[in-house]
Amino acid sequence: MKNYIIEESTKEECKVVNNGIIEYNASKVPFTQEPSFLQINRVIKDPNGDIRAGINSLLYCWKCLHIGALWVKEEYRQKGYGSVLLNEVEKIAKEKGCNLIQVDTFDFQAKDFYLKHGYEVFGVLDECPPKHKYYFLKKNI
Known part of the structure; x- marks a missing residue:
């Protein structure tokens, strides 16, 4: 391997890389949903419109849901907002034909x-960050 340059990617170059892996994946295992990527994001607000909690998730390619973030403002924790x-997103995902959900958490x-x-739990990274564990979880629905 000779004669190359390595540098920080631009946003457009990142899209080229992402689209390349998406095309490759689709060539190996055809996608079973349309659109191939569907964001399922929800927030809970107070009467003034301030966000109390939110969840960001992505239904991707083969009707699998990945939960990217679930957050509840500190004073509303342990009050059922996360549940x-x-x-809500599990219900929507199931209606769209999803049967597998994945999430990771520390x-x-x-x-x-x-x-x-x-x-x-189907996987754990020890010492990530140091003195902690990083968990990978799944749920069949």
Whole structure:
């Protein structure tokens, strides 16, 4: 391997890389949903419009849901907001034909919350960050 330059990618170059892997994946296992990527994001607001909690997730390619972020403002934690949001996106995903959900979380975040909702750990990274664990969970619906 000779004669190359390595440099930081631009936003457009990142899109080229992402589109390249998407095309490759589709060539190996045809996508089973349209559109191939569907964001399912929800927020809970107070009467003034301030966000109390939110969830960002992506239904991708083969009717699999990836939960990217679930957040509840500190003063509203332990009051059911996270469960309401999780149940909402699970319901929507199921209506769209989803049968597998995946999420990742650190030991100081929400592992027990997901376990309580029927998720199971399928992988763990130790010492990520140091003195902590990074969990990968799934749920068949």
